[in-house]
Amino acid sequence: MTALLVRRAGLALVQDAGRPGQAAIGVGRSGAADRSSYALANRLVGNAAGAAAVEVTLGGLEVEAVAGTAWVVVTGAPAPLLLDGRPEPAGAVLALRPGARLALGPPLSGLRSYLAVRGGVDVPAVLGSRSRDTLAGLGPEPLAGGVRLAVGHAAAEDIRVDAVPPQEYDARPVLRLVRGPRDGWVRDVGVLTTTAWTVAPDSDRVGLRLTGARLEPAADLPSGGQLPSEGAVRGAIQVPPGGEPVVLGPDHPVTGGYPVVAVVVDADTDRLAQLRPGEQVGFTWD
Known part of the structure; x- marks a missing residue:
């Protein structure tokens, strides 16, 4: 099964669309902080809405494809990308062959980037969601070096767009x-x-x-x-x-x-x- 091996984590969390409907038991929705960037990443790699991705704060994440080719994309804060040391643009769908490494540097603007992989990040769900809730301490632990992230098999559509322009943020919204x-x-x-x-x-x-x-x-x-x-x-x-x-x-x-x-x-x-x-x-x- 294709997987992503975390070589360096920075501050990275697994997030999906959250866990609605649990407020009665004291659990909030959580989910991706920038929902539009998260949803765009999933669409670009053909995932169904709600597939789990990785939310990266100010870069610092490096992953390696193992046991198969992983199709990935980075949206949100436009982090500089290095694929085996070669610069690649944010917003481009990239093929990580087995052994290839993708590193995210600190973005020039924005705070959070989203790394989506075709098939979704396949970690155990808690109360119906794979999101990390930092207040409640629910969901997958923050990523750390050496963690192996399984990649799911379920992709909803073919990859139809190979790149979108990087996001730009106004200085004072x-x-x-x-x-x-x-x-x-x-x-x-x-x-x-x-x-x-x-x-x-x-x-x-x-x-x-x-x-x-x-x-x-x-x-x-x-x-x-x-x-x-x-x-x-x-x-x-x-x-x-x-x-x-x-x-x-x-x-x-x-x-x-x-x-x-x-x-x-x-x-x-x-x-x-x-x-x-x-x-x-x-x-x-x-």
Whole structure:
């Protein structure tokens, strides 16, 4: 059976489309942080929607094809690729013959790249998904050197496109917001759209922490300012007591007790997944 042997891992996780419908038992959806780039990678190698791929943060992954030829592609953050030392473009479908090695360098822009292999990464599913949930500790362990990733047999279609242009990212995206259910819990929710926010270093798949301003609590809060835990969704903007907002990511908890004052439009949350610490982001009302 064809497999990929991990020679160097960097920060790499197996991800698929996630595990919806498990919130009642305290398990979030998780799944690929940049869903559009992940889905594109699977389409390029002819995989069925939802096939597992590898999410790579800031490059550093090197894999070797063993026991057969692996057809692979890298999308998302345009990582420089070396195939047996020879440069190859991101977005191109590549054949890894047995013994061939593909290395991903740090991308010039963006944060997360997606390595898809024809047939999908075949690791055991947990609660119906092969995704790694970093908050719950569910799913495959983060990749490490020496790990052998089996490649599945099920590909839905032939490979019809051999390359797409590499993704490009604007320097300061402006993402759309809708008002949240607790927008009245801060004095001026408009601060969200008038501030140039900076991504904090402690951001991760659970949440994107932002610095640049503080959202002050409203003068008269119900229940003395104590809010019971409520259901949480990806893209929700919570305001902790310190006043600096947190945008929930794919591994967010299923409930939260901080007020949700706004929510990033779902179609724009993929762009959040490509923001690096230190980069800026703005918001506008949808």
